[in-house]
Amino acid sequence: MNSDDAIAAGNDAVEIANGVHWIGALDPGLRHFDLILRTSNGTSYNAYVVRGRDGVAVIDTVKAEHAESFFSRLESVARYDEIRVIVLNHLEPDHTGALPELLRRAPQARLLISKRAPAMLKALLKPTTDQLDYETADNGDEIDLGDRPLRFLHTPFLHWPDTQCTYLADEQVLFSGDLFGCHYCDARLFNDRVGDFRFAFEYYYAHIMRPFKAHLRDALRLIAPLPLALLAPAHGPVLRERPRRYISRYRELALCDEGFEQAVTEGNDHRSLILFFLSAYGSTARMADAVRAGAERVPGVRVSLHDLEGGETQPFVDLIEQADGIVLGSPTINGDAVKPIWDLLSSLTVVDLRGKLGAAFGSYGWSGEAVPMIEDRLRGLKLRVPVPGLRVKLVPTEDELTESQAFGQRLAQALMQGDAGAGAGAGSDTGTSTTRGTDASTATDPPSTGGGAKRVLDFSEL
Numbered sequence: 001m002n003s004d005d006a007i008a009a010g011n012d013a014v015e016i017a018n019g020v021h022w023i024g025a026l027d028p029g030l031r032h033f034d035l036i037l038r039t040s041n042g043t044s045y046n047a048y049v050v051r052g053r054d055g056v057a058v059i060d061t062v063k064a065e066h067a068e069s070f071f072s073r074l075e076s077v078a079r080y081d082e083i084r085v086i087v088l089n090h091l092e093p094d095h096t097g098a099l100p101e102l103l104r105r106a107p108q109a110r111l112l113i114s115k116r117a118p119a120m121l122k123a124l125l126k127p128t129t130d131q132l133d134y135e136t137a138d139n140g141d142e143i144d145l146g147d148r149p150l151r152f153l154h155t156p157f158l159h160w161p162d163t164q165c166t167y168l169a170d171e172q173v174l175f176s177g178d179l180f181g182c183h184y185c186d187a188r189l190f191n192d193r194v195g196d197f198r199f200a201f202e203y204y205y206a207h208i209m210r211p212f213k214a215h216l217r218d219a220l221r222l223i224a225p226l227p228l229a230l231l232a233p234a235h236g237p238v239l240r241e242r243p244r245r246y247i248s249r250y251r252e253l254a255l256c257d258e259g260f261e262q263a264v265t266e267g268n269d270h271r272s273l274i275l276f277f278l279s280a281y282g283s284t285a286r287m288a289d290a291v292r293a294g295a296e297r298v299p300g301v302r303v304s305l306h307d308l309e310g311g312e313t314q315p316f317v318d319l320i321e322q323a324d325g326i327v328l329g330s331p332t333i334n335g336d337a338v339k340p341i342w343d344l345l346s347s348l349t350v351v352d353l354r355g356k357l358g359a360a361f362g363s364y365g366w367s368g369e370a371v372p373m374i375e376d377r378l379r380g381l382k383l384r385v386p387v388p389g390l391r392v393k394l395v396p397t398e399d400e401l402t403e404s405q406a407f408g409q410r411l412a413q414a415l416m417q418g419d420a421g422a423g424a425g426a427g428s429d430t431g432t433s434t435t436r437g438t439d440a441s442t443a444t445d446p447p448s449t450g451g452g453a454k455r456v457l458d459f460s461e462l
């Protein structure tokens with residue numbers, strides 16, 4: 001079908017560039033994605049076919065439930081025995097659901113994944129596949145369809161560790177995986193024809209790309225020099241009108257706080273410490289005032305105090321991303337910290353908090369679980385917790401308020417002494433629960449297998 005025709009009816013492929021077809025699937029009824037995202041007008045799973053002199057490449061597949069549309073569209077532009085290579089830019093099941101069946105129908109096809117993808121491929125496909133041949137691509141590697149090479153860009157963590165982009169130089173098309181994608185279902189397919197999807201684009205960035213800003217900046221550096229006529233992401237509209245606009249927007253979003261952070265840390269003008277608290281009977285509130293007063297004694301520290309009662313926590317996420325330290329005050333209620341504290345902490349998973357200072361304090365009646373629970377969570381979020389939390393039984397005395405001030409002062413001193421930059425805190429953490437998972441930004445790449453290296457996944461190892 002010609003790109004100027006609507007695609008809602010039927011299961012035809014849509015030509016998006018010379019010899020390049022969209023063969024994805026539309027999912028207008030989807031209302032939630034990956035548990036965390038609202039998809040108020042559904043989504044699309046974009047997959048593509050590139051035809052060359054010696055055969056075709058299939059780039060990505062679709063979610064298993066939508067395999068039928070994918071295969072119909074694929075069959076409208078290619079025979080299975082023409083498929084030379086299946087490229088997976090990202091292994092998440094919404095892009096690999098149809099893979100086992102595609103491999104069954106096109107057994108001669110080479111499977112090409114990024115150099116970080118093999119372990120993940122194995123773990124994803126082990127229930128259905130005993131053994132699987134694959135090849136890995138490193139940054140800059142190419143495969144050739146006879147007359148048109150496909151080049152691979154290593155772009156890990158956008159949005160899983162396995163992710164890569166694929167570039168078709170002759171048509172200047174970047175198959176970008178989740179990068180530049182969004183959950184916006186519109187059968188008109190192209191960005192100059194669909195409805196206004198700016199909200200969906202920003203929302204997708206905020207939840208999927210934002211946690212990996214450092215990786216995003218690396219990816220944008222790889223993409224910047226490429227001549228570009230079209231961005232073909234794995235979800236949402238195909239971006240053919242002014243594609244660079246979307247790259248510029250990502251650059252703005254990925255760099256927006258970098259300058260701010262540099263100004264704070266390089267200029268050593270000040271360090272920012274943000275206090276949040278809740279208090280039912282005023283005891284934790286009195287402690288919070290004292291902690292603030294103590295912290296303000298330390299030159300170079302700018303302190304702000306926020307009561308979380310009754311409001312949303314979401315607006316504080318940007319503030320915390322740019323801060324050097326956060327301190328949370330909560331009474332213990334029914335053996336726990338109070339819900340707004342947990343709401344705030346859970347909303348922080350979209351930002352990189354490594355190395356920031358964290359601390360907790362609060363009043364309690366008899367068991368006092370809130371403070372250690374908050375500290376554990378702060379460590380889990382990879383903040384450093386250099387000063388043990390402060391608990392006061394019920395109403396604070398003058399001495400206890402003095403101790404609260406001293407606590408604030410110690411925190412501010414730790415902020416000035418410690419490096420608030422990424423990764424600074426690991427060595428200075430005095431806490432006991434310091435078990436840390438593999439870190440997205442510090443995880444090292446496995447040794448490269450080199451371009452096109454052949455590997456066989458042997459699932460019997462499991």
Ligand SMILES: Cc1cc2nc3c(=O)[nH]c(=O)nc-3n(C[C@H](O)[C@H](O)[C@H](O)COP(=O)(O)O)c2cc1C
Nearest residue numbers: 279280281282283284331334335364365366367368
């Ligand atoms: C509904 C309720 C449940 C509570 N549960 C606990 C608890 O499980 N453990 C504890 O140590 N204190 C508990 N307390 C006592 C409070 O932590 C204590 O009153 C504290 O001083 C309140 O601090 P605030 O004035 O900052 O709200 C509870 C208080 C209330 C009102």
